Amino acid sequence: MKHDLSNSSARGHVTLVGAGPGDPELLTIKALKAIQQATVVLVDDLVNEAIVAFAQPTARIVYVGKRGGCKSTPQSFIEKLMVTAALEGENVVRLKGGDPFIFGRGGEEMEALHAAGVRVDVINGITAGIAAVSSLGVPLTHREHAHGVVFVTGHAKPGSAGTDWRALAATAQQARLTLVIYMGVSGAATIQNELLYGLPSDTPVAIIQNASLPTQRQAVCTLAELESTIAREQLASPSVIVVGDVLQGLLAAGVDARELPLKHRAA
Template sequence: MQYFPIFIDTTSLTCLIVGAGSVAARKLELVLKTEAQIIVVAEHIDSAVATLAQSSQVTIHQRKFKDSDLANIGMVFVCTADAVLNQHISVQAKQQNILVNVVDKTQLCQFITPSIIDRSPITIALSSGGAAPVLLRHLRQKLESIIPQGISKLGAFAQASRDTVKRALSSVTARRNFWEGIFEGDVAELVEKNQHDKAQALFDKTLAATVSGEKHVGEVYLVGAGPGDADLLTFRALRLMQKADVVIYDRLVSPQILELVRRDAEKLYVGKAKSLHTVPQNEINTLIVEKAKQGQRVVRLKGGDPFIFGRGGEEIASLVDAGIGFQVVPGITAANGASSYAGIPLTHRDHAQSVVFATGHLKDDTVDLNWSALAHANQTIVFYMGLTGLSIICQKLIAHGLSKDTHIALIENATMPEQRVVAGTLNNIESLAQNADIQPPALIIVGSVVSLHSSLNWYNSQKTKIEP
């Protein structure tokens, strides 16, 4: 390891920047994030440097560099185009034990600046020693995508609570185990969501329970898994899935998404197939409550979005009644996922100025909907769970004013590699669906926008069947 990574306390540091061009501006912007006092020396001052120098941390000397500028300096960045001057400053700084960085000249540097992910007080620095800057940038982008923005709040919370925990728990091991539970659990989620009072109350309760050996009640996360494609999960959904003790999931959660759940989590299937309810809803509600009361982190993983035909409202009502904390993580609903992957915009200025989501779920062999409100030519209708009632849906829409030639599409296994789209009209879609043997899960889209499918379809087009 050629470069030893360290973090320098900047509270009493004075940093010199020689040069005031665009490169110097980038260094100045970086150092301004610290508590250091900054001196800039240059004959010509770039406008970007002048703007940044309005900070009280910065003093500018518009003149040539002098050796005396290194007096009482702890760190220097050399950002000039004068190679002779750059080498001279490097030699002088090293002789005086001043940390020196000459931009783009690693052989003249005593230190190099890493790529930084700033979530102060949490700071992550990465370096390739100049060997692979593009790879370094690639790694930083990956880390940026998985480290929550709210981690800074969690770092500050931990800093403020550190002495309290140290007084309460004398064992290093006990403190480590306690903090691991905090960072992986509900307190961290509350802090990151700015619910500080709730976080503090739960933290105090958890610490007291740890000291006394009691077990606290867990929390439930109602998580939307999206339409099927694992790439469409939100970062928050993925993070909670990988922290869960128990995952209760339904039939519309794809195997690819289940693969992302924490390996040692308990996985409980409560799915519902067409005309077959594996577990009644009231039993699902009871199961969620029971697992949370055992002190476990419970993820209720639902296909699509929990609040759009997902019975999420019913489930959290039971949690409210039981006094159990919960959070809701939205997901990409099936309508958005299916329409996007089928190349069918739900709204379009030339076709539809409104969109309606409706359930096509049969009850007593009927689809009880406000058909007169649905049957409008300039409106898109999306039916969830409507495959069984397809015949009734087509009949009712025609009876209430839609033309039998109105475009309609069935989308099976939306967003997945096996996605199929069958498009036709209200008059012929039943026979097309039968010939194609369309099976649930399938979404129905009705309206003029479906006519755009043939030209806008970008995904899996070889499995599309269309009849004008």
């Protein structure tokens, strides 16, 4: 059931809002309205400040950054902040980069809020994997090249086995899938070596950093060149790695992706 975000009640509620990949113009109208109506906004590290600026002047802005390799706010503390504020009657927006339910820990947060009896809504955002490949003028699926797409994380939860890259590569080859890898730069060497067990060494790859922003950088190479290309071009997080035959046109043309027109950059 949909809730009217403008209604107030004795108990507050939380809205998990996807801020999109970075470009403020890619924010949905529904997300914009939720931000403007919030009394408390909990902001992720990668959210563009131009999006945070849409909040009303009286709103309390709390930065709860979570980023691989950097000092992060504990997830349990973020969940406690949301629950406490909502139970105090606040209209809370949890503002997350991309989409809350694609590697955004939105599922964990929804479970915590439900357990505390807090009403929660979700507003989707454009995930970085879609914005990244679109900026190169390339689709994620194509009847001639890719029958599906897999979104996968390159950063395993501590203590877990992580992605079985060999099995994924075999499936991608057999089913003709595009792989979109989030948080994979630091583990690029392992990802490359494992994927090569199931995918040809000349499989096209694109690495896109800061998708949709004026600072976006990218490179196109083969799977065998993934690690060396990242090092040579000094690409870093946040980056998306795209693997698959949908990139064949760029690779075959010898295009330097750094010179491609970017369709979703902010003005």
